[in-house]
Amino acid sequence: MIYIYYSYLSAENHESILKNNLLHFSEEYQHKIKRFRRWQDAQLSLLGRVLLFNGMKELGLSYPRDQKIHYTRYNKPYFEDHVIQFNISHSGEIVVCAITDATEIGIDIEIITDVAIDDFKIQMTENEWNKISNSNDQKNAFFEYWTQKEAVIKAHGHGLTIPLQSFEIIDNQTQIQGEKFYLKEIKIDEKYKCTISSKTTMNAIMLKNIC
Structure with missing residues (x-):
C-alpha cells in the first residue's frame, strides 16, 4: 500500500501552523524555516514535514518529529534506521507526501x-515530443510527461544525474539502467498534474488530506 497525503497552503492559518507544529521539530530545522523570506516557502517546507510525520503516526509508526532526516549524495531524503520510504513534492499551493514500506517511490506535483x-x-525523447506537439492540449500533455519523468528520477534516487531524455515513458512504464519503473497519475486538483512512480506495480493507493 502507498499512502499519499496532501495539503493546501493557508495564508490565514500561517501563524497557527507555525505555532502548533514548528516546535516539535529539531532546532536545526526550526532555524531553517525561520530563514525563509517568503511565508509561502516556509509553510511549504513545514507542511511537507507535518504530512510525513502525521502520516506515519496515522499508520501506527511511532517516530519522534525531531528525528533527523538524512539525504543521499543525490539529495534523496531517508531515515537511517527505518524501512519506511517517503518522498515529498510541492508546487503552487499544494504539498504532497507519499509513504510506503513496500518499495522505493518518487512523487512529483506541478501547477x-x-x-x-x-x-x-x-x-524529451522524439516520440514523447511528437505526442506533446500533436496533442490537442499541449500544455496538459507536457506537464503529464514532466511529472512522470520527475517522479521516475526521484524513485530511482540519482536525481538529475539521469538525463530526462535518456529514458522514455510508454504506457506508464519505463526503464533506467535495466531497472523497471511504474507510474500512476494522482488526481488532486484540476489545476495540477501529479504523478507517482515506484519499482513495483501500484494496485493500492490511498489519497488523503490530513492538514
Whole structure:
C-alpha cells in the first residue's frame, strides 16, 4: 500500500501552523524555516514535514518529529534506521507526501502554468515530443510527461544525474539502467498534474488530506 497525503497552503492559518507544529521539530530545522523570506516557502517546507510525520503516526509508526532526516549524495531524503520510504513534492499551493514500506517511490506535483514548452524539447525523447506537439492540449500533455519523468528520477534516487531524455515513458512504464519503473497519475486538483512512480506495480493507493 502507498499512502499519499496532501495539503493546501493557508495564508490565514500561517501563524497557527507555525505555532502548533514548528516546535516539535529539531532546532536545526526550526532555524531553517525561520530563514525563509517568503511565508509561502516556509509553510511549504513545514507542511511537507507535518504530512510525513502525521502520516506515519496515522499508520501506527511511532517516530519522534525531531528525528533527523538524512539525504543521499543525490539529495534523496531517508531515515537511517527505518524501512519506511517517503518522498515529498510541492508546487503552487499544494504539498504532497507519499509513504510506503513496500518499495522505493518518487512523487512529483506541478501547477499547470503557461510555459515556453519548446524550451523543454531537449528533455524529451522524439516520440514523447511528437505526442506533446500533436496533442490537442499541449500544455496538459507536457506537464503529464514532466511529472512522470520527475517522479521516475526521484524513485530511482540519482536525481538529475539521469538525463530526462535518456529514458522514455510508454504506457506508464519505463526503464533506467535495466531497472523497471511504474507510474500512476494522482488526481488532486484540476489545476495540477501529479504523478507517482515506484519499482513495483501500484494496485493500492490511498489519497488523503490530513492538514
